[in-house]
Amino acid sequence: MSALETVFAGVRFKNPIVPASGTFGYGKEFEDFYPLSRLGGISVKGTTGSPRNGNLPPRIAETPMGCLNSVGLQNPGIDHFIAHELPYLKTKDTVIIANIAGADIEEYALIAEKLDKTDVDMIEVNISCPNVKAGGAAFGVTADGAAAVTKAVRARTTKPVMMKLSPNVTSITDIAKAVESEGADALSLINTLLGMRIDIKTRRPVLHNNVGGLSGPAVFPVALRMVWQCANAVSIPVCGMGGVSSHEDAVEMMLAGASLIQVGAAIFADPLAPVKIIDGLEKYCTDNGIDSISRIVGGVMPY
């Protein structure tokens, strides 16, 4: 057995590295660089009940060591995903995590129900997208809203349900506890931090949406802190993300309490980032005599 093998919310991953939703499309675009079977899993682009065009461009702004995005959940809808993307992805020998979002609770529940009948491995519920007006983060910023979505999704599927939390809140641990109490199998965090940039020549925001979500190495310390706090507040497993771009970052995230790691914006700088991190973790385990990476999860020794 490989030292990187990980069991997370009952699902077996060959390694703990998963490209993050929205940064890796449906995977196909990256097959020239490496076979998708190298990856622990793929969290696919966020999917809604019906197709969405997303926001007007520009949708990205560079920041020091990161970027803001305001895609606004452009996607072809759940029926398209199930009929045209999932069957192909399921041939790739990697865990497929569907990432879903809705404008109201019934939309979340309906998508979960549709996915329940497919062979998707896991459902990640995005209650934290800062780029859509209705729904999205609206549910993720209160414990009651987050709990209500969790409950509705839980009632309609037996698939493992992972709730994706927003960092744009006063107490992320309250929300973590609320979704745990409604039957979430796992947490993932963080989604992007709301930010803004202005072009000083035109005095216009760089993003057409005016504001957008910050991600990339710049957010890593914030993400790490939130992962640590949540991992200590709940007993369900935590998938950590936000700024991970090297295997050292992944190890830090795991020490903070994450047992699975997603890698997002780092892929823009280097499409090979996920496999480089996997190779780095492999070597880290060998060099340190670690027979199973899961042994380091939560291993930080705080003061």
Next chain:
Amino acid sequence: MKYSEKCPVVCKKAIAADIFDIRLYSPRITAEAVCGQFVNVKAEGFFLRRPISLCGIDREKGELRLVFQVRGKGTEEISRLREGCLADIIGPLGKGFDLSDRNRKAVIIGGGIGVPPMVPIAEFYGRNAAVITGFRSAGAVILQKDLEKTGAEVILCTDDGTAGMKGFVTNALEKCLEKEKPDIIYACGPMPMLRGIVKIADENGIRTQVSLEERMGCGVGGCLVCACRTVKDGREVYSHVCKDGPVFEAEEVLFS
């Protein structure tokens, strides 16, 4: 096939104020690249890569040619690459121009830093093409010799008349059309210029391909940030410049 690689800078020249011409040795990318595609270039110290079109694809030498302008800090950093340095690039990316029949008559139009990707189209058509290029003034004019070498008719315009004819590329295009209507128009340049060209092309019923720009994240179709408004089957959809483009049929693009 797309490749991510570090390739040696074979030569670098400044060809006008803040405009650089670099050649990169990359046999793999060169072998598969087509005209109109681009590479995504790492700027040391910056998070996002910078998309730059291919201005030349030399299969014999295995060399890619990029001509770019320093617009901000990232392109300034790229301009510091010297001969012998390694450029970190991903490519070839995107869909190129339709160059299926060199016996067609083509009009090729480039405005400013939109001129570089037009050079290989002119090479393809040679005598069957007229190339119209437009610049602000004489100091900004680039690539005229490269275009002349192709055998195409080369028409130079400047906004202030300091080189070539005074006026916009659209004026030159109208004159061209009075003589002979081409089978196809290719264009790359600022949005207002493209809009003007497409309007004229529409009125004359001439197929037009345009190369568009948008800010990018991944450059390969994975993040959906590089959206542009297009029409497919009568419905408005957001296509993606890095994957569906950068070359689009003008009739599919919503310019307003």
